[in-house]
Amino acid sequence: MITVTIDGRKIELEKPVTILEAARGAGIEIPTLCSHPSLELWGGCRLCVVEVEKMPRLQTSCTVSVADGMVVRTETPQVAQARKAMLEFLLINHPLECPVCDKAGECKLQDLTVKYGAAAGRFEEGKRAYPENTDDPIIVRNMQRCILCTRCVRMCEGVQGAYAISAVGRGNKSYIEPFSGGRYDCEYCGNCLSVCPVGSIMSRLHRYSYRPWQMDRKVNTICSWCGVGCTLALEVRDEEIKRVTPDFGAGVNKGLLCCRGRFGYDYVASPQRLAKPLLRNKCGELDPAGWEEAYDFIAGNLAKITREHGPQSVGAIVGGGCTNEDGYLLQKIMRGLGSNNIDSISRLGLLPVQQIIEQALGPGATANLMEGIKISGAVLTVGGDPTSFNPVLGLQARAASRLNKPVITIGYAPGMKRHRSLSLNCAPGQEGVVLAGLLKEIFNIRPVTGDNNSLGEAIGRWQDILPSAGKVSELSGAAALDIKSAAKILAETHNPSIIAGRELASYGMGKANALLLAAIAYMLHAKVFLMSELSNEQGLADVGCAPELLPGGGSNSEKGLTLMEMIEAAASGGLKALWILGENPVFSLPGGDAVTQALKKLDLLIVQDIFHTETSGLAHAVLPASGWAETEGTYTNLEKRIQLLKKAIIKADRPENWRVLAGVGSRLSLDMAYNKTSDIMDEIAKVSSVHAGLAYKDIENGPVWPYNGKPPVMRRTPALFENSRDLINQMINDADAQKRLPGFRLALHRPLAHNGYMGRNSRALLKIDGGPRAILSNGDAERLGLEKGQVAKVSGANGAFKFKVELCADVPEGVIYASNVFKGAGAMGLAGYRLDPETMIPIAVADGLKVEKA
């Protein structure tokens, strides 16, 4: 126990912290500019100086650790004089233009000058002058105002790991600049501007449009861009989100944001938003209609189709960004009609992979806290680049690397290139082979012992079919030596983390791959994190948006159709009506024209979305959806943590989705008597065992699965391992066959600034990343005579698109990564699919593509 005296108060501390932390813990405020709790110690601004007894000079409280018996004084005449002097120095080169600076009112320099500064300056010589730099479309740099605290640089290097900016020049002529010069060549996380204490690095998106004190409200809510579920605050003026601000003390992200969350909020106020319901008239055109009219139309037609063709002829698909409440209501409508044809976008990866892993390792095995990643012994990532799938989760993997933990990536993960110790690179679809090789090597070092359970037995049965490192290398291209050293690193470490993305199951044998992953996790006592591309994939599965699951995860034995089966049923005429809430299957699913043709056959297609999409053009009824920030509800993140979404825009032009769903539901004689979203959660809490008793007030603390209730009894699936040997064998054979295919193989590139198809509606995100891109290997590009920035044409049996070329060392030869974001240039349009009978995932099939200079 350490006892220190600060300003006459005795403070007891368990472990040595800095004087600043000790003082703040005791409620004693010491002014600082350069220090920040999320950043490396610096000690540059010299504002936090204090007097320490028995020390000859003033000490910077942000860097000096307390020692037992230390006596500190934070406010003495000497300290006040030093602070006054430091502020005078800082103001020498700081323009006094607060009246035109957006930071005024929340500027730390301004606040401290008011408190400690001199009334007038004594500096009469000329100030340093730099022109404001507006080369970047998002971030404006005003280096005249910069006080060189380097918080932004320390954030960029030490936390974000982007290494995009640096202090340039020396002494009082230093300034901060991106290495790329004017425009940033970075990840646009905006965390640099979060930590800028003055008005030097600011967002251009809302310049000169507010004063901090003029905001109507500040609402703490959850980001909707991906399944991390970052906490952020929306600041609203005149019913428009002016800006997004972080909270460094709260949430799973502790203030860190990514470019989508930080800058991608403007779509909410887009004039392109759907405003009125549209109903197809007799001439086949979409006509505006009133809400009541739309409810009647939809309810009437649903009832009619059910009556005429049976309940199995209706179905619904829920998009990954919908709240638990919305998802619950839509599945309630479907099940109320007697149909189990309800599925969500979680079917494309998260749900099937999770089901296999949790059946193998136990329920809740994938509910782990992200903050554990950086302190785990090692990190293994597979099936997607965590820094673009779930950017803030990716930061945890980078943090582990910074703490000298080994980080191993399998496959394409360019965001980890500076933060991994080993890359087992392979083509998409070959991840399973690498996992199999890794498992074999791990088994050699650390055999399964003791546990007499089904997984352990199964692993034993796989042994003779697992490929050797040499064979893996031959099939996948990952170096045999690297596979061996990766296995050694993982086998010798304690409690590693495995981060897996849905691509584990997008290009090949999802079940085999997931079983291998579960086996590795089992052997290593690893924690498994399943990336969730969209914000509520987990929650939708939990509230019953799956044909085989009831709310709470209880199994449903009655037959229903999964996502792709519904599309196929529409094509074959078995499905007559489909309600699509917040999803754009024509664009997002592989199969291209086949999906369009299938949807065209429907008697009733209801599309509820916030913008017109490729799919809404086919609909018989288009319902404008309420967006994020316009509705209350809950999201469940990839940790299986349930979190509360708040309404920031109060006077929205459209009814919230749940009111629309309830409007239709009540016309179908279903009990939809809800006054607010919490009423829906109260009902979920009654019917779902995991949510049992959960109310909104409990959600404030972000409870983790099994939220408040009991985990469901997991259905014993002896079949889980029954065919596992065959599946793994088949997976290895598939990999071998795939290797020999001619032409290019297509895989999905997930740009950092976009997620799904929503980013194309954000002007800010389009400024960051405005067009379709294709990533090629250096070797292929050279062979084809293509250079970075040139336009390439990619063509195949399903069509042809043009993409701007980028090069990346992580891309194996013969593979092209292309984005699926922009209208008319979605990579999925090139792909056919086959339905994996084990996981019911539509596996994108796009081989034999031709790439040429456009």
Next chain:
Amino acid sequence: MQYILNYTEAPDSATLAGYERAGGYRGFRKALGLESAAVIDIVKKSGLRGRGGAGFPTGMKWLFAFQDPKTPKYLLCNADEGEPGTFKDRRILEKAPHLLIEGMLIAARALKAEQGYIYLRGEYPAAKKTLELAIAEAYQKGYLGENVMGGGGRFQLSICRNAGAYICGEETALINSLEGKRGQPRLKPPFPVSVGAFGKPTVVNNVETLANLPFIMEAGAEAYLKIGNPQCPGNKLFPVSGHVDRPGLYELPMGTPLKEIIHNHAGGVKGGKALKAVIPGGISAPVLTAGMADCPMDFISLPRYGSMLGSGAVIVFDETTCMVKVAWRALKFFEYESCGKCTPCREGTGWLRTVLERIEAGGGRHSDIALLEDICNNIIGKTFCPLGDGAAFAALNFIKHFRADFEAHMGGRCPYENSVKSPDAGSGRPAA
């Protein structure tokens, strides 16, 4: 007796053969026969203090690094001689590079370091050439390499060139620069002896310090202690420049009085003019008046005169020198070399320079003197590293000792004939 410069004056002194003929590598051979602890013990007993400026006991520094359990350990030679007026290391680097290599071999033997770096001033291209040749020769002859002298273990030596920043002479900034980072000082603690280059225990020694080691090993600690002041024994290199008849480099025992250096060795003030001021230890050492020239030149005595030994560089000014201009020129240097990490140094040095510039150009007011003193006091004791303190102390002492010069400027123009009209004209170098 000289034991450093004698090597630089021997025929073919820069070559291995010439150096060996002059008696080189005998000290290292002796160290080869001793255990690490014994070598450290001899250096500790010798009382050798670092010649980079701070005067920290070398043996002690070694012991800290030696006792740290982390490995590997790194030996860094600070050859970033950037202090204005200082040209002592340069002579060794250009004329007796093997003396430095031998010194580093002894230090490496003591520390069990297997990798050494010479962090060389970027503006020393000739030194780089001679060092490269000398290192190549030393590898060829087996002084350096995987198996030093067939049984001395591994020692690799590389040169890392500074890109032109004075601050990289500060050891933690030097380490940052060596690692490829921005040349700015690091927080201490942890000190380099425990967390230095690449996070490992690291000893940073000055060229001249290392050049003392061959003699200490060969002659023994006792003999070394007999030279100079017992509290800071040994010879010291004194680069003398400015208004003297024979500017140059002199190797004299520690504690030699300043006036003896100026008058007996450097030939007295040029042209028979009267002595006005002396900077005794490079530009960061506060200026002394002519009346203080009886000061013994060592780490102990100079602080009693309100200055410090620093690099030992003696800069002499005669009676015709404008001390405002000297102060302005000094501050111009500090402003340019301030790394920008901490507020008082970054902004304060520039402010001091602009005020001095205005006074020298004829725009001074009497209140400016108090302003200058106030700025200095606002810097002193609040900077991250000693650079800012050095600048402010230097400025404060110019005012303290030569207030009359400052006051004489308030009439509107510089009273000294050879002063330039606008101090900012041209390159800013002091006029001849």
